[in-house]
Structures are given as C-alpha cells and as structure tokens.
Amino acid sequence: MPSRTGSRSPAGLVKSLPERGLLLLMVLVLLEGTVLTLGAASSPDINHQENLGNDQEANKVTNHTKKAFPVLSLDYHHIQTPFEISLWVLLASLMKLGFHLIPRLSGIVPESCLLIVVGLLVGGLIKLAGENVPPVLDSRLFFLCLLPPIILDAGYFLPIRPFMENLGTILMFAVVGTLWNAFFIGGLLYAVCQIQPANPSDLHTLELLPCLLFGSIISAVDPVAVLAVFEEIHINELLHILVFGESLLNDAVTVVLYHLFEEYAGVGTVTVMDGFLGVISFLVVALGGVLVGAIYGILAAFTSRFTSHTRVIEPLFVFVYSYMAYLSAEMFHLSGIMALIACGAVMRPYVEANISHKSHTTIKYFLKMWSSVSETLIFIFLGVATVDGPHSWNWTFVTVTVILCLVARVIGVVGLTYIINKFRIVKLTTKDQFIVAYGGLRGAIAFSLGFLLDKDQFPMRKMFLTAIITVIFFTVFVQGMTIKPLVELLAVKKKQEAKRSINEEIHTQFLDHLLTGIEDICGHYGHHHWKDKLNRFNKKYVKKCLIAGERSKEPQLIAFYHKMEMKQAIELVESGGGVKLPSAVPSTVSMQNIQPKKIPPAKSVERALPQLPKGREEEIRKILRSNLQKTRQRLRSYNRHTLVVDPYEDGLGDLLLKKQKMIELEKKIKEMSNYLTVPAAPPDSPTMCRARLASGKDTDFKPAQQQKGNKICPDPQAYSVKPANDSVPTIQVDLASPQSPDSVNVMDEFRRANQEEEDQGLMMRPPHGQSGPNKSGEADGTRDQQKLMRCLSDPGPSADEEEDEPFLP
C-alpha cells in the first residue's frame, strides 16, 4: 500500500493525493475481491477434510488424499467479518486524515459532504468490480452500534446551563415543530398525489397514512448531520444549543409518530382514541427514556465513588452504564436518545468529582474518537447505500417532498418563534430564526427508519427511500455548503473562544443569589427559585451519596478554582518553567492545591533571607521547578492494574516528601552549627589541610573571593585528599564572618538537592566517599574540595558569582 508521507510542496500534494486516494481505494477493493475469491476456492478442501474426519477417526490423517503439507494457506472466511469491519473503519479514518491534508477543500466543503462522495465512490467501485454491495446501512447496525457513541458524546459534554435556560424554546421546536412538519408534509403530499392525473407510477394509490408516516420520518432534524455541519461554523452558543437540542429531543416525537402510523397504516384508519393514546405514549416515551437514563446515571455516579483503588477501569463504567441505558430504553421502545442524554448529563458532575485526571482525559478522548469514527462511517455508508439502491425515481414525489420540507421548516420556525418570543427574555431575532430554519438538516436516522419499513406493507417503500436520500443529499450538500458563507454574510454572532475567568464565576454566582433574593421579595417562583432549591437539595443529600470523601463538601467555586489552578500548573510545568511567576505568592495549606509556584522551600528561604534579591529568588525557583519536572519523569514499575503514578495527584506526596527532606536537612544543619567551635585537629587530618588551605588566602575566609579567585589554588596537598560523602551538608568554616550559618547552609541545601536529583550537577561530581561518622570534620572539607575541583574543571559560570554576592555583609 502506498505510504502516506506525501511530498513537501503543496501543489504536489494536491495533485498526488486524489490519485493516491483513488489508488488506495482500488487496491482495497481489489484486495477484498481477490481475497474473497481465494477464500471461496479454498473452502472445498476444508469441507472435504471435515467430512473425512467425521467418518474415520483413527487414521484420518493417513487415509487422506495425498497432498503436500500446506506451508502457507489462506483462510479468509475465518476472519472475514472482523476484517471487513476493520477495513471500513480504516478507510474512514484514512479519509478523515486525507481531507485535512487539503486545507482549501475542507474550508469550502463540509466534511460530511466529502464523506458521502467517498461513500459513493466506494460503492461505485464495488459495483464495478462486480461484487454485491454489502448492505452496510443495516438498521440494526446503525441504531445499536453507530448512533450511540455520537449521542453519548453529545450528551456527556452537553452544556447544561444554556440547555436548561432555553429548555422551553427547545421543547417547543422539538415537539410542536416536528408535529407540524410531519402533518404538513404528509398531508400536502397526500393531496398532491391525489391531484395527480393518471400517472404511470400510480401515485394516487398512496394512502393517507403511509404519507403521514413518510412525513414523520422525513421531518425529524438529525443530530448527526447538525453536529457535523455546525461544528465547523462556530456560531454562538444560543443558536447551537437551540438547533442541537431540538435535534436531540425530537427523537421521542419521531419514535411515537413512527410507531403510531406504522401500526395503523395496515388497518387504514386512525381514530381519536388512537390519537389520544398517541399523546400518552409520547409522554411515556419521553419521560420514561429520561427516567431510565437518570437511573443509570445515578448508578454510574455511585459506582465511581468506589473506584479510587482501581483507576484503570473508571472510563469503562461510564461507557458501559451509558450503553446499557440506551439498550434498556430501546428494549421498552422508549426514546434511547433521550436516555443517553439524561444518563450522560446526570452522571457527569458526580463522576468528574470522583475520577482521576487521567480517567477524565481518557473518557474525553475515547468519546471523541468513537463519535468521530461513527460519524465518518455513517456518512460513508450513506454514500454506499445510495449506490446500492433500491431506487424508484419519481420526479413529482421527490421534488414535492424537497420543496415541502423547506417550506414546512420555514413556516414552522417563524410561527413558533412568534409565539415563543412572547415568553422569552432575550428574544430571537430574524437572523436567529433564519439560522434555525436553515440548520434543519436531515440525516441518516431518517434513512434508517425508512429502511426499517416492511416491504409488503408499504409497496411504495422504494420511492420513499429514494425521496429520503434526495432530501438528505439536498440538505447536507446544499444547506451544509452554503451555511458557512451565509453565516459570514449575515454577520451572525460567533462563538466566543475565551476561557472563563474566576471573576466571571464569582460574579455569576453572586448574581444567581441576587436574583433568587429578588424573586423571593417579589413573591415570584421563577427560574432562579427552583434552581436554587435544586442546588440546595443537591448539596445536602445527593452529593453526599455520590461523591467520595472530602470532595462532596467542596463548593462549586472552589472546584472551579482548583481546576483553573491545576490547568495553570500544568501549563507552567509543560512550558519548561521559563515563565516568570506572578509576584504574589499567597500561601495555601489546602490539601488539594497543587501548584509549583507555591513551593514550601521557597518560603523557608524567604523567611531566612528577607533581603533576598529578585534574581536570587528566580534562581531558587528555577532550580526547584526543574526538580519538579524531573520527578515527574520518574517511572515506577509498570503493572497492569496500576497506571504510572499520576504526578498531579501524587504531586502533593512529592511536595510533602520534599518538605520533609528540607526539614531533615535543616535539622542536620542545626546540629552542624553546634560543631562550629570544634577544637583544632592534628595536622595530618583533613581538617588541618583545609585550615592550611584557608590560611593560604586572606585571613578572612570569604567564600566570594575564593569563588572569584578560583585561579589561586596554593595548597597542592589538598588535591590528594579524598572527598567525603556528598550527602552531608557542609558548613563554611567562617569564624570571622558575621553571617548566620543558616543562610549559607540553605544555599548548600539546594546545591545538595540539585546534585542528588540531577546527573549533571553544577559542579563535577566527586566519587562517593565513606559516610563519615565525624561529619563535622569532613563536612567543611568537602565544600572546599568541590570548590577546588571547580576551579580545576569549571571555569566558573557567572551564576556562581551571583550566588555569592549576598554572602558579603
């Protein structure tokens, strides 16, 4: 298979890529074709062998027809189904890759269109190759495998606040709008069919009920298509949630209408009683779906409370519970889509409070991945199914359908908005209405529902399917392609990309409380009142059950704040620590505040050296930050059941460890300071050598000078002395210096800490000596030794000089 490296020049890329793509397709198809035939060829042998094996147990091997032992055999049937599935998924993913390599194309044409075209091509190729086009858009496959990931992704990441605020509007559009569409289209189609004079395709045999059924299938706005198109145009949140919410909630209406008309299309009549039952059925379907979803959501939240020891399977719970919610709802013919949405929305706040950061990322990426692949596959299959047929083209029917769809949508939206605006605080403008109407795309759900129709009961099934496909193509291609330029032309407000600041969060909460108070004063049980009640209930009872441990008491503002700080901390570490920290470093002792900028050792330094200059502070921070970075890369042993330790959760552990180390070192230093007045040792001991060395310079043993004057190394005896163990902190033998030992030692601590962690230290690393019991004696020696070594090997970077300036009184 040709590799996808691609040439460097864009022109070459554009020219070669379609060719490559086609080549790839040809190869795939031919591969499949040849492999199939090969498989067919090899199967008789297998059967033959099996038959023989059944007859003769004992000597079946020897009594066989003599054949050479097959060194390499081909057995396609064995792996056929998974292989083909994988091939399709691979094709879908490669197509997605390919489109983004041609930026100009993906700017003009939405991805969904391109994918349908690819599907058409693939279907065409398969047909040309003479094979039977596989019935890929099988309804069961679609509803049970391809649709749920997309809906779960949408439901889990549904922005709850705008959704709830606009719930009335969304429900109006979803329920009343869809009903209006269905009856309008169905009724008018029936009328048009009746009017038809003697038409060869006997349209006038079409009854009213099948027409209404067709109307209900075609009237539903499709969430997959809406997501696919709207994601690329980035309109403002309100419009997005209106159209998208409508596409999700109209599932209940569609389900009820579909079943109602399908049931009674055979009988031929629908009575008022049936209509009434239909309404009740609608309520049951919708509310039942939501209830089922909510139950599973709560179960998932409760389960996630106990997963603190098995973090690896946390995402699995989310996926499995949601899928089971969908399947359970479908079992009772309730609305599976609403169940999924309810499940995702209910479980999300609690699950996110319980699971680890990594699991959260995993869930996000898996959902995005699955929904992306599903969406791609759906569009490709639509293309393939179009090629497959069966088609029965009827100009009148199809064109009338398309026109009626548009007209019904526009009238419905305009009429409903007029009514809705009487109740809305922020009214919908004409521009908004236009986008809502234009964004009513139909998609694969309509096709699958049409596919499900029984052939015998509905002789016009083929015509229906053709019309459905035409409408889908029209909406996806024409409306999908033109909506972006129209949005630009009409200057519709776009999505605001900026992040939410803590100010917004504080003030929003404040305003919530304010409005609740005002509503109480007015005696008006409005929106805020009920929201406040729900929040109180949530805090008091629900959170305690569903969130593990301490997090249940955490108010929302604190959670938001932690999230922000965490994000900033991650950015800081990932950017390599070169960022200048903000000057304010408030202290926090909170258990969940993991921030590299709030470093406890830095605090202790500041306490000891109140006049620490800014440069020095930066230095300290840089050293400590690089330490933190290094510890992050430290891997513990890998075990299937525990992932690599998450540094941001165990970051606290690390910080505490460091703090402990620092405290220990400080204690040691305090002990050391007792030895400052040690009596003079005999001449041969290392101490005397040091003293001799010291006396070789000025009487005042100033470390700064020694650093700067590193060319002077008078005492040759010093070189031969073995350095002591590095782990012992050193003290300057500085009897004359008024400096407190603490300041010096702290700097040494850092060097010490630095050396231990990093392999490339600030200075040459002396070999490990014995851990001296007489720490005092060797302690001061080591530092001199290192200085000497530095003077030998290290030309003395400027950093060192800077470090020592504060030591000067």
Next chain:
Amino acid sequence: MGSSSSSIDNIPNAQEIMQETGFSAAHLLRLYERFQFLDRDQTGKLRPEDFGALRELAMNPIGDRIIGAFFSPGQETVDFPSFVRILAHFRPTDSNRTREGPQQEPANSRTRKLKFAFQLYDQDRDGKISRAELLQVLRAMLGLQVTEEQLQSIAERAIQEADLDKDDAISFDEFRKSLEKVNIEHKMSIRFLR
C-alpha cells in the same frame, strides 16, 4: 395577598411611577399587592424586619445585602415608589428602545443593572471593590466550607485578573469589563417584571 381589592387608582402617583420605571399598569398593581403583603402593620412603609420575615431570603447568603440595597443610606423605611424603583432594575431590557423622555438612562439598561450589582459589593460606596469587600462576599457565599487561605488565594487571583490599573481594587469599569461576556440582560432580569 392583600385583603382589599386594589385598583390602579389606589396607588399614589401611579402614573409618574409607571413613566419613570416603565412598568405596565398590571405589573404595578401586582407589585403594589406584594408591597402590601410584605407590609405587615400596614404603615405604608417597609422596614428591614418585614424583609427579614421572608424565610428564603434569610437563607440567602447575601440576603442582608439585598435588603440593605432597598434602603437608601440613612433611611429606616422604604416606601412604595422606592421599592418599585429598585425592582425596576430587574425589568427585562427593551431591545429597540428609542431615546424618548428624559436623557437619563432607563433603570433596566445594562449599565444600570451592573451598577446595582456593583453597589452590592461595594458597601462603603467608595466606587471600588477593595480586597476586603471581595473577601467579605466570598466568605458569605462560600461559608464555613473553605479555609481562610483558600479564600485569600481566590480573592487574590480575582483581583489580579480584573485589576487593570493596578490599584489593588476593582473599579466599576473593571467590573464591567470582566463581565462583558456574560449576558447581563438575560441574567439580571425577571420574567415576571415585564
């Protein structure tokens, strides 16, 4: 609700109030009935205790601030026109309003709404939200669930983000700027008061 059936004529200065605040007659009537309900001893004026009798308002973390907002500094009671004037801030904004009448901005414009909210923060009315005032609000809202240090760090961060002229306090303009993405017309309106 009120014992007597009141009509719009019972309300003194109804026409001026309606013109000033933009409430319709029906709304004004409803507010008058509510006012009478709150006014236990029928003095025609409200006192802080009357507000305090509302149970849910007592549970509200900033309830006392809201009550305080109704009373002008120094005054002990609220009469009906002042009551209505405060509530006029929460009327939904009329989008296509022509600039008729007095040049003064209507009570329910975005700026006036924000100013009202700002004054709830800024209790000492010096035109700025100081760190202490912000801390007070945070403490009220978050209660005893957080430590003092957490409150300090949140307040610190909030001021860092919003304070553009580095005077360690949030002025009204900075306040307005930090809320420019929030749909105030929607958030600070009650549908009831249309």
